[in-house]
Amino acid sequence: MQNKLHLSTERVAYARRLAEKIAAPVARFIDGHSSVTVERATLRLAGADGANSDGVPVPNLVVDQVRAADPSYLEDGVLLRYVNALVKSGGTVAELNAKIAAGLDVTSFPLGDRAIVERKAAELVDRAAERIRDKRARREAMRSEWEGANNDPLLYLIVATGNIYEDVKQATAAAEQGADVIAVIRTTAQSLLDYVPYGATTEGFGGTYATQENFRIMRAALDEVAERQKRYILLTNYASGLCMPEIAAMGALERLDMMLNDSMYGILFRDINMYRTFVDQKFSRMINASAGIIINTGEDNYLTTSDAWEKAYTVLASQLLNERFGFQAGLPARLLGLGHAYEMDPSIKNGFLFELAQAQMAREIFPEHPLKYMPPTKFMSGDIFKGLAMNTMFNFVSKATGQGIHLLGMLTEAIHTPFMMDRFLAVDNAKYVMNNMAGFADDIEFKEGGIVMTRAREVLDRTIEFLEEVGELGLFDAIERGLFAEVKRPKDGGKGFEGLIKKGPAYWNPFEERLERELGISGAKGGN
Amino acid sequence: MRVVRPYGDTLDDGKVQLSFTLPVPDGAKGREAARKLVLSWGFKDCEVAHSHPLSADFSFYVAYGKTEVPIDYDSVVADEAESDGSMDMDGVNDFIREHIGRKVVIVGACTGFDAHTVGIDAIMNMKGYNHHFGLERYPMVEAYNLGAQVPNEKLIEFAGKVKADAILVSQVVTQKDVHLKNLAELVELLEARGERRNYVLVAGGPRIGNKLAVELGYDVGFGKGSYADHVASFVVRKMVERQRS
Numbered sequence: 001m002q003n004k005l006h007l008s009t010e011r012v013a014y015a016r017r018l019a020e021k022i023a024a025p026v027a028r029f030i031d032g033h034s035s036v037t038v039e040r041a042t043l044r045l046a047g048a049d050g051a052n053s054d055g056v057p058v059p060n061l062v063v064d065q066v067r068a069a070d071p072s073y074l075e076d077g078v079l080l081r082y083v084n085a086l087v088k089s090g091g092t093v094a095e096l097n098a099k100i101a102a103g104l105d106v107t108s109f110p111l112g113d114r115a116i117v118e119r120k121a122a123e124l125v126d127r128a129a130e131r132i133r134d135k136r137a138r139r140e141a142m143r144s145e146w147e148g149a150n151n152d153p154l155l156y157l158i159v160a161t162g163n164i165y166e167d168v169k170q171a172t173a174a175a176e177q178g179a180d181v182i183a184v185i186r187t188t189a190q191s192l193l194d195y196v197p198y199g200a201t202t203e204g205f206g207g208t209y210a211t212q213e214n215f216r217i218m219r220a221a222l223d224e225v226a227e228r229q230k231r232y233i234l235l236t237n238y239a240s241g242l243c244m245p246e247i248a249a250m251g252a253l254e255r256l257d258m259m260l261n262d263s264m265y266g267i268l269f270r271d272i273n274m275y276r277t278f279v280d281q282k283f284s285r286m287i288n289a290s291a292g293i294i295i296n297t298g299e300d301n302y303l304t305t306s307d308a309w310e311k312a313y314t315v316l317a318s319q320l321l322n323e324r325f326g327f328q329a330g331l332p333a334r335l336l337g338l339g340h341a342y343e344m345d346p347s348i349k350n351g352f353l354f355e356l357a358q359a360q361m362a363r364e365i366f367p368e369h370p371l372k373y374m375p376p377t378k379f380m381s382g383d384i385f386k387g388l389a390m391n392t393m394f395n396f397v398s399k400a401t402g403q404g405i406h407l408l409g410m411l412t413e414a415i416h417t418p419f420m421m422d423r424f425l426a427v428d429n430a431k432y433v434m435n436n437m438a439g440f441a442d443d444i445e446f447k448e449g450g451i452v453m454t455r456a457r458e459v460l461d462r463t464i465e466f467l468e469e470v471g472e473l474g475l476f477d478a479i480e481r482g483l484f485a486e487v488k489r490p491k492d493g494g495k496g497f498e499g500l501i502k503k504g505p506a507y508w509n510p511f512e513e514r515l516e517r518e519l520g521i522s523g524a525k526g527g528n
Numbered sequence: 529m530r531v532v533r534p535y536g537d538t539l540d541d542g543k544v545q546l547s548f549t550l551p552v553p554d555g556a557k558g559r560e561a562a563r564k565l566v567l568s569w570g571f572k573d574c575e576v577a578h579s580h581p582l583s584a585d586f587s588f589y590v591a592y593g594k595t596e597v598p599i600d601y602d603s604v605v606a607d608e609a610e611s612d613g614s615m616d617m618d619g620v621n622d623f624i625r626e627h628i629g630r631k632v633v634i635v636g637a638c639t640g641f642d643a644h645t646v647g648i649d650a651i652m653n654m655k656g657y658n659h660h661f662g663l664e665r666y667p668m669v670e671a672y673n674l675g676a677q678v679p680n681e682k683l684i685e686f687a688g689k690v691k692a693d694a695i696l697v698s699q700v701v702t703q704k705d706v707h708l709k710n711l712a713e714l715v716e717l718l719e720a721r722g723e724r725r726n727y728v729l730v731a732g733g734p735r736i737g738n739k740l741a742v743e744l745g746y747d748v749g750f751g752k753g754s755y756a757d758h759v760a761s762f763v764v765r766k767m768v769e770r771q772r773s
């Protein structure tokens with residue numbers, strides 16, 4: 001899409017440099033640390049799976065055993081003890097998992113010959129890499145077989161019944177109605193669980209548990225519809241909360257296509273410890289990058305939490321930071337679904353023009369990124385008719401500015417999780433609007449000094465001021481002082497802090513090393 | 529007695545607009561099923577204005593019905609906390625100075641796993657909402673907003689520590705009635721500690737009605753469109769009422 005706002009390329013480049021400067025010290029911190037969930041994600045990639053009779057997942061059992069044996073053991077990385085147990089017990093990974101679920105303690109085996117353990121681990125690393133590569137190839141094959149069949153932007157719908165089997169019905173119907181992307185919303189509070197539940201689930205509040213089995217069930221169902229529709233249906237879940245990297249690992253193994261994954265969302269909106277989040281997001285993003293999974297970042301949350309007109313700059317600031325943290329983890333621009341949203345108070349005069357300006361600005365500053373555009377939610381009310389009108393305006397802006405991933409607004413947003421007919425009305429509206437004005441983006445230019453151009457420049461300027469301020473303080477302090485989203489998060493506060501692990505001199509994680517090599521990024525060891 | 533019915537374009541025509549989904553394929557049979565269903569709900573006639581397939585097995589209907597069922601409007605009692613008689617911010621502060629003579633301490637949180645802060649912020653934060661300042665702005669109120677995802681135990685402990693006069697609880701997520709469980713638990717915990725009477729207990733959220741809140745053991749419940757002035761007016765009046773009794 002051609003540039004219409006005539007934003008200063010130097011100013012944009014300067015903003016990127018500011019983000020880079022802000023993220024650099026954080027990267028140094030990240031590379032010196034792991035966390036319980038990074039370790040569990042590593043175990044999952046190695047094949048650790050299943051749960052004991054109390055529902056405690058095998059990866060948690062292993063990390064807990066190793067930590068209980070000696071808290072300093074985790075500084076070496078958990079994989080050592082797991083693979084050692086695998087070698088010593090002499091069976092398969094599945095057999096070892098079953099024994100662990102039945103009560104076997106992996107630390108009960110004395111550490112054996114390191115070379116044998118490393119050889120075994122290398123095998124597991126290869127196996128995981130191969131599986132992820134296969135899944136990726138399958139996706140690419142299907143997408144190219146049905147190339148051009150998807151909508152542009154991709155139409156994205158959520159299901160959230162709490163019951164995976166019910167979700168399948170809703171998702172199937174949504175795909176048949178024209179959705180390209182199905183997101184299974186997670187149950188309330190899963191983000192605060194420091195484990196990923198096991199197996200298929202039928203009970204959730206406001207959403208459905210993200211479990212590997214649920215991923216598998218939904219993947220199979222969507223592939224079936226895709227075959228019928230001759231259109232690839234993308235599956236989305238949430239690599240966020242206290243188990244970011246584990247969910248990324250599960251998604252990589254089960255061919256999810258997108259993951260909600262933000263570098264700061266957990267800190268600001270779920271009160272998860274900042275150090276923990278930064279460490280977790282990186283490993284999760286490395287896995288996503290390797291699996292070709294598009295991440296969706298959560299900038300919309302800044303706008304629902306604060307005033308969308310006033311705080312527009314926080315979105316651009318966050319996009320730039322998310323982009324930088326993404327690059328650090330090896331995600332290329334085409335996998336960075338940076339978020340933003342149409343959330344201004346509908347009573348604002350010319351609000352539509354401001355929204356248009358900001359969406360266009362995001363498009364021009366992030367030209368290769370599949371931007372994820374979120375619909376109005378906060379000002380949706382019980383007046384569903386007004387709501388439908390607001391969604392129409394939103395659909396228009398999205399198409400007029402070439403967004404990549406279009407989350408459909410629900411006319412009943414303020415009332416309940418969507419009914420089947422609500423989704424239909426949303427798809428129908430989007431298709432009508434987007435067809436009716438398909439050539440608009442190409443035909444239209446903006447007036448120099450007009451409302452749209454002026455707004456975009458103001459937001460960019462304000463973003464730069466803000467990033468300068470954050471840069472001066474440093475990101476950790478800036479978050480502690482409440483510069484983001486108007487919440488203050490103490491550095492050592494928040495959930496999950498106790499799960500942070502300082503990497504010891506002997507820290508060993510061949511999965512991480514493999515990912516670093518594959519993605520061409522530097523980590524604690526790979527960088528020097 | 530004042531009898532009323534829905535109004536389409538003529539008094540008492542009883543016209544109602546409906547839309548719904550049926551788990552059957554779209555088509556003549558589906559439309560007839562929709563029509564008969566609407567009639568079976570007591571409507572006198574029904575026109576299925578629109579139908580559309582949602583998938584192979586589901587279909588969507590827009591229908592108009594006509595009802596003859598009236599209601600005696602005079603007999604209706606509203607389930608909303610009295611907001612008509614509420615004072616504005618200055619009024620509340622004057623009232624506190626005159627009748628209480630010290631700052632009123634108010635603690636608020638969105639409890640359980642509910643992460644929605646915007647509602648409780650609208651009531652408590654300086655800025656307030658929709659041109660109604662929040663409680664933090666009230667000179668005679670000492671307001672503590674604990675944010676979201678606050679466990680009930682923690683809220684009670686904090687309220688005890690700052691000697692709160694009132695506890696405000698926000699609940700936005702209502703799926704599977706989690707809000708009921710959460711709200712009831714707070715009352716039970718307070719009662720178990722013998723502290724229920726220490727506080728004016730206020731529930732709020734878009735799905736919270738006054739009747740529901742009172743049934744659950746709260747002093748009052750506030751739903752959509754409530755503001756800090758409503759809440760503050762209720763709290764201070766209740767405090768004075770309790771002092772007197």
Ligand code: B12
Nearest residue numbers: 206207377413416643644645646647698702703732733734
């Ligand atoms: C913004 C938002 C979010 C943001 C919240 C950001 C934040 N910092 O708060 C985020 C993205 C985090 C979010 C998450 C979720 N959300 Co949400 N969210 C909304 C949304 C769009 C707006 C809510 C809002 O801010 N309204 C504005 C405020 C001012 O209004 P209010 O809360 O009603 O408050 C007023 C009154 O109710 C009252 N009030 C409220 N509290 C109190 C307390 C007291 C004491 C008093 C006196 C008065 C009072 O006064 C306020 C001012 O008038 C609504 C949809 C909608 N349009 O309503 C969905 C909605 C509330 N969310 C919903 C859901 C399901 C979720 C999730 C569970 C989704 C998921 N599965 O992940 C998660 C929840 C996670 C969790 N642990 O809680 C559902 C709830 C359905 C239900 N009835 O159970 C809704 C209705 C959307 C939908 N249709 O599905 N959400």
